[in-house]
Amino acid sequence: MPALAIAEGPDAFIEARRDALIAHVSTLPGYGRISGTALEDMDGDRRLEAFVVSAENCDAEYGCAWMAFSDAPEGWKTIGRGYAQEVSFHRPSGSDDYVIDTDGVRWVYRGGKEIALSTGELARKRPLRPTEADYAFLSEAKPEFDDRAEMDLVRYEIDIDLDGAPETVLVIRGLRYGMGTSGRPYLILDGDRNILVDAAAPDLPIIFPAEGAGLIVNPAPAGLQILELR
Numbered sequence: 001m002p003a004l005a006i007a008e009g010p011d012a013f014i015e016a017r018r019d020a021l022i023a024h025v026s027t028l029p030g031y032g033r034i035s036g037t038a039l040e041d042m043d044g045d046r047r048l049e050a051f052v053v054s055a056e057n058c059d060a061e062y063g064c065a066w067m068a069f070s071d072a073p074e075g076w077k078t079i080g081r082g083y084a085q086e087v088s089f090h091r092p093s094g095s096d097d098y099v100i101d102t103d104g105v106r107w108v109y110r111g112g113k114e115i116a117l118s119t120g121e122l123a124r125k126r127p128l129r130p131t132e133a134d135y136a137f138l139s140e141a142k143p144e145f146d147d148r149a150e151m152d153l154v155r156y157e158i159d160i161d162l163d164g165a166p167e168t169v170l171v172i173r174g175l176r177y178g179m180g181t182s183g184r185p186y187l188i189l190d191g192d193r194n195i196l197v198d199a200a201a202p203d204l205p206i207i208f209p210a211e212g213a214g215l216i217v218n219p220a221p222a223g224l225q226i227l228e229l230r
Contacts, residue, residue, distance in 0.1 A: 014039060017048055017071060024076045025052050025067070032056035035064065040089045040098045042109045047071050049079070049109055051100060053087055068100055068107070068115055080107060080115035092118075104208050104215045105226065117219065120206035121158060122169065128155040134170060137193055145185075150176040160207060160214035160229045165191050167229075171204060188216070188229070197227060 018037055025034060035055035042049040048071040057065040066087045068080035084102035091098050092106070099106040099118055106118035130153040138145045138153070145151060152173035157166040168189040177185060183202035187195055199205070199218050206217040218225040 014048075018050075021050055021052065021069060021071075021076050024069075028067075030054075030057050030065070036087075038089055042089075042098045042100075043111060044097060045111065049098075049100075050076070051080075051087055051089075059083060063103070066102065068109075070109065079109060079113065104210055105217055105224075106208060117206060117217065117224070118208075119204075120217070121209055122156055122204050122207045125156055125158060128157065130155045130170070134168075137189075138170070138172075138187075141195065142187070142198075145172055145177065147176060150174050158207060158209065160188070160209050160216070162209055162211040162214070167191075167196065168193075169205065169207075196229060199225070199227070 018039060021037060021039075022034060033055040034052050036053040037050060039048045039050040041047065049068065050071070051066050051068045054065040062083040063085035065083055066081065067078055069076040070079050080100070082102060086101075086103055088101050089098045090101040090106065097108065099108050100115060101107075106120075107115040108118050109115045134153060134155055135148060154171040154173060156169040156171070158169060159166040169186060170189065171184055171186045173184055183200050185200045186197075186205055188197035188205070190196055197205075197216055199216075201218045206219070208215045208217070213228050213230045216227040216229060218227070
């Protein structure tokens with residue numbers, strides 16, 4: 001059962017909205033008994049967001065079904081759903097807003113119809129100037145990226161598994177190197193320049209560092225591709 005977080009505010013109001021939420025979920029097919037609920041104001045608009053976790057709609061591999069809601073004037077409205085082993089509210093370091101954390105993948109809510117995938121930690125980092133060694137490595141390891149004049153190479157360093165040794169992320173931009181709906185190719189290298197990940201993302205790879213095993217999330221037309229980096 002996920003750890004529960006309670007939004008600030010009068011206890012009676014919170015509990016009344018929780019009761020209304022549970023009553024609403026009881027009318028939805030496929031949820032049955034609920035194992036956990038949590039409420040927070042995710043986006044600072046003084047309205048509650050919430051998630052519930054089913055105790056019956058569960059899968060051994062993917063976990064239990066969860067749904068996220070926003071407390072609209074007309075009642076609770078669904079803004080997200082999925083399956084996860086663990087679901088919780090989480091406030092990232094340096095942020096005033098909560099995110100929904102589903103097995104290490106973070107979701108944000110800024111109003112509207114649904115939650116959105118967080119941009120991750122890489123988007124907060126300043127890109128570094130690529131080195132000559134980066135270009136030399138690409139020309140040898142990935143000969144298809146051989147036209148330096150047509151390439152806009154961007155370099156980042158980020159410790160994905162929080163072991164104290166940052167990984168290098170090389171994002172290959174430029175019209176020649178786009179990959180259609182998959183976006184831009186990128187590589188993640190360890191300190192010895194071994195390729196750990198060779199993939200593509202619409203913009204930057206979405207990275208959620210975590211001790212022992214960080215996550216790299218690539219949105220794709222067929223859904224989310226989630227890679228675990230240990």
